[in-house]
Amino acid sequence: MAMNRFMHPRNIYKTPPDFIQLAKDFSEFSKITKTDVTGKVTIDFKDPQSLRVLTKCLLKKDFNLDVEIPSDRLVPTLPLRLNYILWIEDILAAVEIFTDVKGLDIGTGACAIYPLLAAVKNQWLMYGTETDANSLKVAQENIQKNNLQDLIKLKVNTTSSIIDYLFTENETIYYDFCMCNPPFYSTMMELWESRSPARPPPKNGFTGSPQELITEGGELEFCRKLIAESKKYCYNILIFTSMIGHKFNLAQLIDDLKSDNINYTHTEFCQGRVTRWGLAWTFHDYDLLQLLPPRDKPRKKIQPLVFLLPELPNCTYDLASASNKVKTILDRLGIAYEVVEKRGNTIKIDMVAKVNTWSNQRRKRRQEKRMQEETDVKKMKSNNLELNDIKNGSFEITENTSSQHVQSNAELGVNKVIEKNDEDSNAVRSTESEQEGLLGIQVRAVLKIFKKDNEILLETEFINGTLGKEGLHQIVQFIKNNWK
Numbered sequence: 001m002a003m004n005r006f007m008h009p010r011n012i013y014k015t016p017p018d019f020i021q022l023a024k025d026f027s028e029f030s031k032i033t034k035t036d037v038t039g040k041v042t043i044d045f046k047d048p049q050s051l052r053v054l055t056k057c058l059l060k061k062d063f064n065l066d067v068e069i070p071s072d073r074l075v076p077t078l079p080l081r082l083n084y085i086l087w088i089e090d091i092l093a094a095v096e097i098f099t100d101v102k103g104l105d106i107g108t109g110a111c112a113i114y115p116l117l118a119a120v121k122n123q124w125l126m127y128g129t130e131t132d133a134n135s136l137k138v139a140q141e142n143i144q145k146n147n148l149q150d151l152i153k154l155k156v157n158t159t160s161s162i163i164d165y166l167f168t169e170n171e172t173i174y175y176d177f178c179m180c181n182p183p184f185y186s187t188m189m190e191l192w193e194s195r196s197p198a199r200p201p202p203k204n205g206f207t208g209s210p211q212e213l214i215t216e217g218g219e220l221e222f223c224r225k226l227i228a229e230s231k232k233y234c235y236n237i238l239i240f241t242s243m244i245g246h247k248f249n250l251a252q253l254i255d256d257l258k259s260d261n262i263n264y265t266h267t268e269f270c271q272g273r274v275t276r277w278g279l280a281w282t283f284h285d286y287d288l289l290q291l292l293p294p295r296d297k298p299r300k301k302i303q304p305l306v307f308l309l310p311e312l313p314n315c316t317y318d319l320a321s322a323s324n325k326v327k328t329i330l331d332r333l334g335i336a337y338e339v340v341e342k343r344g345n346t347i348k349i350d351m352v353a354k355v356n357t358w359s360n361q362r363r364k365r366r367q368e369k370r371m372q373e374e375t376d377v378k379k380m381k382s383n384n385l386e387l388n389d390i391k392n393g394s395f396e397i398t399e400n401t402s403s404q405h406v407q408s409n410a411e412l413g414v415n416k417v418i419e420k421n422d423e424d425s426n427a428v429r430s431t432e433s434e435q436e437g438l439l440g441i442q443v444r445a446v447l448k449i450f451k452k453d454n455e456i457l458l459e460t461e462f463i464n465g466t467l468g469k470e471g472l473h474q475i476v477q478f479i480k481n482n483w484k
């Protein structure tokens with residue numbers, strides 16, 4: 001629970017639940033507990049069933065809610081869900097809305113977790129939308145089971161829009177806020193890679209169905225679409241909000257809002273070992289950043305690393321040439337990239353390296369040369385084999401002959417192909433681990449190329465990846481070495 005102290009100050013889970021008491025109160029919970037060697041009562045956080053039971057018991061104990069969580073659906077983690085609700089409470093207080101609150105939860109899921117918490121905790125009138133008919137059915141049952149039909153209404157979304165359809169049916173509906181926990185991933189592959197063995201194992205079990213976790217373009221495109229639709233319905237919803245799963249996406253969405261001069265603020269939701277972010281925007285005349293400044297957990301100020309990109313021979317010294325050169329070098333390294341921003345004197349490139357292609361380049365070239373030699377020898381061998389095969393009509397005899405041929409080539413100095421010294425074995429091992437690396441991200445970073453005082457500079461920001469910042473430094477070093 002490394003970041004619990006940074007939880008929202010009113011979050012009841014800032015103090016971790018008392019598992020001993022919970023086991024006494026709920027026989028279902030006592031069945032999943034175990035006592036470790038120090039006598040501490042704990043549960044297996046990697047087991048989705050244990051997470052399901054824990055969430056159910058806490059919902060009952062702390063909110064008097066009876067909730068069914070289907071085994072094939074996301075188990076909502078309560079500290080995070082509560083952090084989001086508490087932040088919305090703060091926003092509403094900042095814009096002085098205290099009574100008759102009406103909220104919209106986009107993608108409410110099978111538990112309708114946000115409407116349930118908002119209704120029992122604050123008596124807000126909540127509307128939940130959902131595209132998944134099965135989740136919607138269970139959500140409706142959960143609402144009825146808790147007798148909250150008067151406070152919570154659900155609506156199926158059969159369109160490809162996010163909120164558009166709500167207002168085409170009725171232009172005058174009004175909500176004080178909307179909230180959303182969008183699906184994070186864009187493809188099964190991305191989802192799978194996020195759980196790849198190349199990454200450190202997650203502390204918590206993995207729950208959720210593809211329809212809950214995947215959306216075209218991932219959360220970034222989902223939120224961009226929501227922002228686009230929000231412009232059309234700017235007066236139907238006072239405060240738009242969304243949860244964001246990746247900090248990098250938060251930065252991009254903030255840039256989008258800034259460039260459209262839309263008032264916004266953001267926050268960090270800290271709980272356990274997981275951090276998520278909240279983004280809020282409005283078209284009304286509220287300076288949200290001023291009213292509710294971003295809340296980030298205190299951390300050391302990290303100075304970004306900035307490098308000078310010197311003038312290149314036979315090239316204009318400008319942003320376009322410099323960024324083209326960077327792209328050429330990334331292409332050479334087989335690093336995937338996307339230009340994510342092109343504004344004035346700045347170009348930002350989001351790069352994802354899945355294989356370490358930059359370190360030990362000299363060794364790799366040597367290895368490639370040897371592999372080429374090996375192929376050549378094999379070719380010679382098979383030519384010889386065919387020749388002898390025809391001559392002798394016997395495979396065994398020809399194979400012996402061809403190995404002698406290799407031997408004689410070895411005598412001529414081609415023998416390196418069959419020798420294995422330590423360095424070669426390392427090279428082979430590193431190639432194998434590179435193959436494994438294909439499963440995950442080695443380095444993801446943002447490269448900002450910008451012009452300042454007639455100089456072109458490269459600023460780097462490490463996002464994630466198994467090789468850490470060191471991997472990014474190596475790539476930058478490679479760019480510097482090849483800047484010619």
Ligand SMILES: C[S@@+](CC[C@H](N)C(=O)[O-])C[C@H]1O[C@@H](n2cnc3c(N)ncnc32)[C@H](O)[C@@H]1O
Binds near residue numbers: 075181
């Ligand atoms: C990550 S889950 C969140 C579920 C729940 N709100 C929670 O926080 O646990 C995202 C949900 O959004 C739903 N969804 C995706 N696109 C949607 C859309 N355009 N309109 C309504 N729901 C949508 C999915 O079916 C899924 O249940």
